[in-house]
Amino acid sequence: MKTTLIYDGSFEGFLSSVFHVYEYNLDDVSIIKKENALVSLFGTEKVIDSDSHRAKRVWNGLSKKISTSGKRKLYKAFLSEILGIEDSMLHYIRYALSSSENVERDFSNRHILEIEKTVKKVNREKHRMDAFVRFRLTTDGIYFATIAPDFNVLPLNATHFKKRYADQNWLIYDLKRKYGIYYDLKNVKTVQLEISEAINTQKEAPNFFTLEEIQFQKLWGNYFKNSNIASRKNMRLHIKHIPKRYWKYLTEKNF
Structure with a gap:
């Protein structure tokens, strides 16, 4: 049996x-x-x-x-x-x-x-998260990013971001699994939080992020939009390198 x-x-x-x-x-x-x-x-x-x-x-x-x-x-x-x-x-x-x-x-x-x-x-998936994470500065001075990967790769990303952003307090939150990793300038810790996906909407942004950050995000979005050359656009190749399921977490795709 x-x-x-x-x-x-x-x-x-x-x-x-x-x-x-x-x-x-x-x-x-x-x-x-x-x-x-x-x-x-x-x-x-x-x-x-x-x-x-x-x-x-x-x-x-x-x-x-x-x-x-x-x-x-x-x-x-x-x-x-x-x-x-x-x-x-x-x-x-x-x-x-x-x-x-x-x-x-x-x-x-x-x-x-x-x-x-x-x-x-x-x-x-781990390498895609290394590349696609976009931080935003919150009103309490923490650089914050959300992800929702197909696999639970956040534990594998910790070393990369600790080395790359060693001089900043940051938090990467997995919306699908309801936990994040937080760096306090010394160590990376796992944190359990309840954060809604609504935090990524433009309507809710002023409640969480600094005015300067919101303005910068708009500036970056406009630059990305205006720097593209329509006649050279190759969407098939673009989607191959940046699958659509990641677009909602990329600043340049939300303006």
Whole structure:
């Protein structure tokens, strides 16, 4: 009978679930987030509590079989939030731990291949966020930006923005997942906030951003509009490099 392990959606919770698989020697098992769990009529379900000690034991134990780069790929695959990715990760881990050789490049294994493909998608989204984030200065002196990426890449963007904007207080907020990363000139911290997408509308802008910032945004939008040469416009190429789903967060696209 199949066992479904239900966890809280955190990476620590996933690793705690992997620990449970090995602790009870489970064979036919699936790991799924609480928010995606459905009641099963033909199997058993077990809610797994996040346990930092157990999660750390699993993560450290993987170092014996998987390189640092390989572990990083597992984490990125987890951030994809693709339904069922936990099972592919579990198969990857089991295969790696049971093999006498490094299996990270064994793409004949469908789960390893799936992880590799997923990581490429996550990396692409991460780099797009590096390029497409647009900051605006709030009335309390914080440079603020919103995103809503296909994958949960915000943890991967922290280092890039910390290095690039080291002399500014900034906050990047994920509207889809309702959390952000905040830089206080020393450290990057994860913050939980409730911010409406209405913050991006021109109507609400005066309630959050400085007058100078609003004027600058309009100036930049007008410059972008007037500097384009209509006869040389290639929308197909433009959309290829800047997909339409990102346009609503680009200053130059909102004027």
